[in-house]
Amino acid sequence: MAEEAADTRSYLVVLNGEEQYSIWLADRELPLGWRSEGTRGTREECLAHIGTVWTDMRPLSLRRRMDSGAIGGAHAGV
Numbered sequence: 001m002a003e004e005a006a007d008t009r010s011y012l013v014v015l016n017g018e019e020q021y022s023i024w025l026a027d028r029e030l031p032l033g034w035r036s037e038g039t040r041g042t043r044e045e046c047l048a049h050i051g052t053v054w055t056d057m058r059p060l061s062l063r064r065r066m067d068s069g070a071i072g073g074a075h076a077g078v
Contacts, residue, residue: 011046013039018059021050 010026014034021037023046024030039049056063 007043009043010040011043013037013046013049018061020057020059021054023047023050 011023012026012030013036014022014024014030015037016022016034022034023043024034026040030036039046041049058066
């Protein structure tokens, strides 16, 4: 816990193709499939930002299927 409190490194908020968020050290190359969302700051600042903007944790592909009515049917109420 003390190590986290002393973390002064800079982080980026990153986003993947399914619109799932994470943080990544700013001085490292982004992993494949992830892009910078535009927010940079401390670990705590980045996590707080994610907590504010990531309100629907369902992957984008699932949200699209649900919006199109492709998921549902007899088990929709279960």
